Amino acid sequence: MKTYIIGVDLGGTNIKAALFDRGFNAIGELSVPTEASLGPAHVLSRIRLSVQQLADAKGIPLQSITCMGLGIPGLLDPEEGMSLFSPNFPGWEHIHIVNEMKPYYDFPVFIDNDVRVNLYGEWQHGAAKGYKNAVLLTLGTGLGAGIVIDGRVVYGTGFSAGEIGHMNMFRQGRPCRCGSSGCLGRYVSAVGMVNTFTEKLAEGRPSIIQVWTNGNNGQITAQMISEAYDLEDPLAVEVMHETGVLLGYGLANVINLLNPAAVIIGGGMSAAGERLLRSVRETVAEHALKLSASKCRILQAELGNRAGTLGAAAYALRRLKGEKVHCEPSE
Numbered sequence: 001m002k003t004y005i006i007g008v009d010l011g012g013t014n015i016k017a018a019l020f021d022r023g024f025n026a027i028g029e030l031s032v033p034t035e036a037s038l039g040p041a042h043v044l045s046r047i048r049l050s051v052q053q054l055a056d057a058k059g060i061p062l063q064s065i066t067c068m069g070l071g072i073p074g075l076l077d078p079e080e081g082m083s084l085f086s087p088n089f090p091g092w093e094h095i096h097i098v099n100e101m102k103p104y105y106d107f108p109v110f111i112d113n114d115v116r117v118n119l120y121g122e123w124q125h126g127a128a129k130g131y132k133n134a135v136l137l138t139l140g141t142g143l144g145a146g147i148v149i150d151g152r153v154v155y156g157t158g159f160s161a162g163e164i165g166h167m168n169m170f171r172q173g174r175p176c177r178c179g180s181s182g183c184l185g186r187y188v189s190a191v192g193m194v195n196t197f198t199e200k201l202a203e204g205r206p207s208i209i210q211v212w213t214n215g216n217n218g219q220i221t222a223q224m225i226s227e228a229y230d231l232e233d234p235l236a237v238e239v240m241h242e243t244g245v246l247l248g249y250g251l252a253n254v255i256n257l258l259n260p261a262a263v264i265i266g267g268g269m270s271a272a273g274e275r276l277l278r279s280v281r282e283t284v285a286e287h288a289l290k291l292s293a294s295k296c297r298i299l300q301a302e303l304g305n306r307a308g309t310l311g312a313a314a315y316a317l318r319r320l321k322g323e324k325v326h327c328e329p330s331e
Contacts, residue, residue: 004060005317006051006068009114009308010043012036012088017050018309019058022066022317024125028058029309036089043089044100065107069316070097071117071308077159078112078325087177110319114308115162116153118266119146120318121311123153126302127264134262135254136301137164139269143185143192147258155325165189167250188247190222190269197225197239207235226272244276248283255288255296266301273300 004027009016011034018029032050036043047070055062074086081098101109112120119128119136128134132151138144143165147154154161165185166178173182174195186192198217201207209228213219228236251263265277281298288296303310319325 001064003064003066005313006054006065007117007309007311007313007316008047008050008068008070009117009312010034010047010070010072011114012073015043015046015050016305016309017047017054018306018313019054019060020310020313024310024313026306026310027060028054030054030057036092039091040089040095043092044095044097048101048104062105062107065105067107067316067320068101068105068109069117069312069314069319070109070111071114071312072097072111073114075158075160076111076113078110078155081109081111083111108316108320110316112312112315112325113144113146113159115144116146117311117315118144118303118307119148119153119311120315121303121307121309122264122266122301123148123311124314125310126307127299128262131260131262133258133260134264135162135164135258135260136264136266137251138267139189139265140267141189141191143189144267147260149258149260159325164250164254167253169246169250184246184250188243188250188269190267193222193225193239193243193269194220196242197235200235200239205235208233209236222269223271226275229275240272240275241279244279245283247276248280249287251280251298252284252288252293255284255292259292260296262297262299264299264301266303266307270301 005020007018013034014031015034016031019027021027030053032046034043072083075084083095083097086092097111098109115138118138122128122136134148136146145162145164147162167184168182169184170182174186175181176183176186209220209224225236229240284293
């Protein structure tokens with residue numbers, strides 16, 4: 001009997017699910033609304049619904065599924081199968097996702113952080129394929145990161161390694177939900193770049209975007225800034241450059257510390273492409289250690305929205321084959 005793997009990417013707005021054969025060819029994909037406001041039990045039922053709809057649409061019995069991987073936002077314990085906290089999901093604390101799924105499926109279910117499953121996707125099948133030392137940054141509403149060192153994904157003592165977005169860049173900067181201020185993610189994420197742009201508008205700087213939004217700054221998006229950049233709008237060019245420079249300074253620290261062969265830029269902001277990455281590369285070349293910088297390529301992610309589901313499936317198969325997520329025992 002032919003067998004399949006399911007990958008699920010849990011987002012605050014939508015649940016994306018995909019069915020793959022053992023060669024990681026996508027057999028089917030779908031997306032359903034998450035409806036996070038209705039609570040954890042409802043969200044878990046929505047995940048199960050997406051799996052059932054996916055299998056039914058392709059006429060594939062659940063008995064032919066060998067394993068399923070779930071990418072979950074927030075803090076979690078992947079060995080235990082428990083999601084500890086996810087900030088955009090009301091009531092989502094200490095949810096034992098694996099145990100909640102066991103009564104419904106005969107196949108094993110594995111969970112990991114959503115950014116790390118994106119890392120597995122790009123590392124196994126995308127821009128980081130073939131690299132033993134790589135870092136993935138996802139630039140969206142925030143900044144997430146995953147790290148591969150010497151051919152192994154880095155988890156850390158509490159499974160929270162890779163919080164590059166909370167690298168302090170300014171002693172007294174924008175407040176962050178982590179409790180600190182001046183964190184890198186507060187400036188180089190999509191939200192951060194828009195905030196930089198609106199701050200400059202408040203100083204009286206003009207931009208074509210004000211015409212597009214009829215002066216409603218709440219409608220400004222990172223995509224608009226990219227489009228205005230292409231029209232050589234001076235403020236958009238300035239903000240994109242400043243964002244790239246600051247990200248470059250952050251990556252110089254990452255490259256000096258981890259000595260990766262590749263840094264992959266993913267997430268929605270990666271659509272800015274060379275508009276952003278040109279300034280990033282120039283800043284890294286100027287400020288990172290020369291040897292480390294010369295050995296590191298800064299690349300745009302390749303998989304786009306497929307990275308989460310493909311990475312979740314790839315991660316699940318690795319776990320099924322016996323790969324462990326290593327963590328130091330608590331004292």
